[in-house]
Amino acid sequence: MNRRLVLRDKWVLLLFALPGLLYFLLFKYVPLLGNVIAFQDYNIFKGILRSPWVGFAQFERMFGFDDFYEVFRNSVKLGFYSLLFGFPAPIILALLLNELKSMWFKRIVQTVVYMPHFLSWVIVGSIFINLLSYEGIVNTIASKIGLAKVDYVTQGNTFIAVLISTGIWKEVGWGTILYLAALSGINPNLYEAAMVDGAGRWRQMWSITLPYLMPTMVVVLLLSIGHILDANVEQVLIFLNPLVRDVGEVFDTYVYTFGLVGGQYSYTTAIALFKAAVGIVLVFGLNAISRRTTGESLY
Amino acid sequence: MRRILVIFIALALILSACSSNENKGKESSPNSEGNSSTESNNVSGTNSPDSGNKSIKVLLSHAEAEYAKTLKADDPYIKELNKLSGYNLSFEFLGHSDYDQQLSLRFVSGDLADLIRTPSIDSTIHKDAVEQGIFRELGPLIDQYGPNLKKRIPETAWNSPRVQKDGKIYGIPVLVGTANDRIGFIRQDWLDKLGLKQPETIDDWLNYFEQVKVQDVNGNGDPNDEYGYTMFEGLGWSSMFFGSFGVDPGTWHMQDGKLIPDMISPKMKEAIAFYKMLYEKGYVNRDLFTKKEADFRADIYNGKSGSFAAAVYQYTPDFSAANAPKKFVNEPDKVNISMIAPPTGPRGERGLGPVSDGIYFVWVIPETVKNPEEIIKYLDWAWSSPEADKFFAYGIEGSNFTDVGGEIKYDVSAPVNAEKNAFQMFQLSINPREIGFNNDLVLKTLPESEKIIAGYKLSADIAMPHDSLYMPPLVTFQNNPEISTWGTMFVEMFSKIMTGNQPIDAFDKFVADWNKRGGDKAIDEATQWYNAFHK
Numbered sequence: 001m002n003r004r005l006v007l008r009d010k011w012v013l014l015l016f017a018l019p020g021l022l023y024f025l026l027f028k029y030v031p032l033l034g035n036v037i038a039f040q041d042y043n044i045f046k047g048i049l050r051s052p053w054v055g056f057a058q059f060e061r062m063f064g065f066d067d068f069y070e071v072f073r074n075s076v077k078l079g080f081y082s083l084l085f086g087f088p089a090p091i092i093l094a095l096l097l098n099e100l101k102s103m104w105f106k107r108i109v110q111t112v113v114y115m116p117h118f119l120s121w122v123i124v125g126s127i128f129i130n131l132l133s134y135e136g137i138v139n140t141i142a143s144k145i146g147l148a149k150v151d152y153v154t155q156g157n158t159f160i161a162v163l164i165s166t167g168i169w170k171e172v173g174w175g176t177i178l179y180l181a182a183l184s185g186i187n188p189n190l191y192e193a194a195m196v197d198g199a200g201r202w203r204q205m206w207s208i209t210l211p212y213l214m215p216t217m218v219v220v221l222l223l224s225i226g227h228i229l230d231a232n233v234e235q236v237l238i239f240l241n242p243l244v245r246d247v248g249e250v251f252d253t254y255v256y257t258f259g260l261v262g263g264q265y266s267y268t269t270a271i272a273l274f275k276a277a278v279g280i281v282l283v284f285g286l287n288a289i290s291r292r293t294t295g296e297s298l299y
Numbered sequence: 300m301r302r303i304l305v306i307f308i309a310l311a312l313i314l315s316a317c318s319s320n321e322n323k324g325k326e327s328s329p330n331s332e333g334n335s336s337t338e339s340n341n342v343s344g345t346n347s348p349d350s351g352n353k354s355i356k357v358l359l360s361h362a363e364a365e366y367a368k369t370l371k372a373d374d375p376y377i378k379e380l381n382k383l384s385g386y387n388l389s390f391e392f393l394g395h396s397d398y399d400q401q402l403s404l405r406f407v408s409g410d411l412a413d414l415i416r417t418p419s420i421d422s423t424i425h426k427d428a429v430e431q432g433i434f435r436e437l438g439p440l441i442d443q444y445g446p447n448l449k450k451r452i453p454e455t456a457w458n459s460p461r462v463q464k465d466g467k468i469y470g471i472p473v474l475v476g477t478a479n480d481r482i483g484f485i486r487q488d489w490l491d492k493l494g495l496k497q498p499e500t501i502d503d504w505l506n507y508f509e510q511v512k513v514q515d516v517n518g519n520g521d522p523n524d525e526y527g528y529t530m531f532e533g534l535g536w537s538s539m540f541f542g543s544f545g546v547d548p549g550t551w552h553m554q555d556g557k558l559i560p561d562m563i564s565p566k567m568k569e570a571i572a573f574y575k576m577l578y579e580k581g582y583v584n585r586d587l588f589t590k591k592e593a594d595f596r597a598d599i600y601n602g603k604s605g606s607f608a609a610a611v612y613q614y615t616p617d618f619s620a621a622n623a624p625k626k627f628v629n630e631p632d633k634v635n636i637s638m639i640a641p642p643t644g645p646r647g648e649r650g651l652g653p654v655s656d657g658i659y660f661v662w663v664i665p666e667t668v669k670n671p672e673e674i675i676k677y678l679d680w681a682w683s684s685p686e687a688d689k690f691f692a693y694g695i696e697g698s699n700f701t702d703v704g705g706e707i708k709y710d711v712s713a714p715v716n717a718e719k720n721a722f723q724m725f726q727l728s729i730n731p732r733e734i735g736f737n738n739d740l741v742l743k744t745l746p747e748s749e750k751i752i753a754g755y756k757l758s759a760d761i762a763m764p765h766d767s768l769y770m771p772p773l774v775t776f777q778n779n780p781e782i783s784t785w786g787t788m789f790v791e792m793f794s795k796i797m798t799g800n801q802p803i804d805a806f807d808k809f810v811a812d813w814n815k816r817g818g819d820k821a822i823d824e825a826t827q828w829y830n831a832f833h834k
Contacts, residue, residue, distance in 0.1 A: 044407045045431040066816060133586040153589050241588045242794040258780050263423035
């Protein structure tokens, strides 16, 4: 009797999972097969079945492309800096929010910092471009107090900083959700016990809060490392201009301009496949490292 | 471990819920406000199944025309067109800025219409479509069913590789309707205020720019917030002075038996040096490489621009005596815009806009369509019937216009025509012939029609002749798009020199690089095409 119930439970659970599994199968795994066009000279009228196979020609073309290393370097650089500054930002904000005593103030701040996430990059980008342009508010104020005017969006060395900081500005609030959820799961008794033992706020944060955040941090970090070569196309396309193309052109914008607009499906699929390969290697590698060092891992 | 699993699932949910939208590119449109693309797909017109072979489904872009964007079922203009023509037309308007991508998807999925808008039969949107037999060959059908098409559409358009390949016609050209429409706009009221006559030479222009820079011509108390000339990130559209040096970055010229792009011509170096000087002296807005088109327009309306490159058709909606005061809110009683040719350069050259094949876009009919002869007959009717002439110029009789004993009364600013720019519906959106704004029947009814007709004449006069008319897209450029005309390499070099990031001699390095990256191959390919085409 009891065993039958358990068995039936399993089937019911599987049934619950079915739509999700089907979703992944249909929309994630089946389209993966389409990647074979990276090894073809794909033509939309011939389709996958009749397009000629060209082996690694698309990849050779990619590695032989004069600007390939420039684009690769830009993508790595942008991805690395995004991670370096973008990863700790929501953690710090979450910790700060966690220390707030007044509930209503905390709620207001939380809501306000979520907001930018829901704006489109077209809007956010135009606002920042206008703020930061040579005659924008930032430069007007700077020159009033005697500082030099800087054309932030068209200078190679400030362009990346603009991308990273606007990216953080827009997404940091949204990023705190996971951490705040994890923080609320920490047993308050631990803090009380620590206080009794005479631990100050810093000590509590260091010895209780951070260790409890660790699993979340590791998961988020590993997942974002897999996307290290994925820039935010919408963001970069809005900010990109000819004066910073040599530092701002990344794989995604390259694929967009030459692939989608130019109709070169096979070539750009090859690039995307290369990107994905890099991402997989990074995720597997770092997952293994993390399992050994922190004991936390994705799987 | 379980905690990680929970977090992982939560994360997956968040990620799938917030996965961002696909990106949309931008492209300027033949319409005034070439921006803010609302991706509305409107299907309209009566669509009764099997109503005989007289039913024609049309797939096209709304070209940012406000009326077509918000089209409702049972539209009176489509009804009238069906009544007049005796056909059962239905229109599907796709978004304009991403039309290429959407059309490409339609070709992949096979979800096509009977009559389809495409930039060219050999467009990369549907690469190899002609070779794969996707489009119907129309030559014999046109000869049999569309005698007026050959009569009314000029030879220059039929000869274009955008409609024919290897002597066979696969597309029907839709015309721009004028030889050229590019022109400069200048603030006549500022010229008058400064006591200057309309500038002609480069020195005249520079003098005007200097005066605008020094004085507070817009009268708002700040002498430093106006520029003699303004540009935006669409450099191809907003640059006005290449022609004064006899070049256009988009065109090619024969030189010593080789077809050479103007992009690498020594004259181009002079032109770039001129732009650099404009930038250095502060005659042009500094933020031009990040300026979006909408902000560029806002600057014009706010009285910050003394001159800019434009097209004649933009005059009526935004810059005419009737409409400019509504747009130029700071100087409504003063603003006065003149159309003007760019300056005459050191060798007496001037120009804006290359001579073109006059084609706006091309109609194609898929091979699978059952009634191509009916479609040709319909187009033949549109090109030849006096009723069609009237409809595509003035709309519905009794509503958009009245005809009293042969005298046509059509008021473009009457609510029925002006609201949502409804006139664009019959002149542009469902007009299968041409951009109707430029049609003589329309022009003569406009307020200030003489000024506009003179503008078109001047524009035709400054159209720049070149040797790359009809040149198909080069294979070399498909492999290395960065070296194509107006490609990223050229634009990068141009902007770096103009802003002083690099010295003017960086141009020579660009030419060398360009050749090395396949430019020499492109020249060979282009020369071969030229010799074959002009033999």
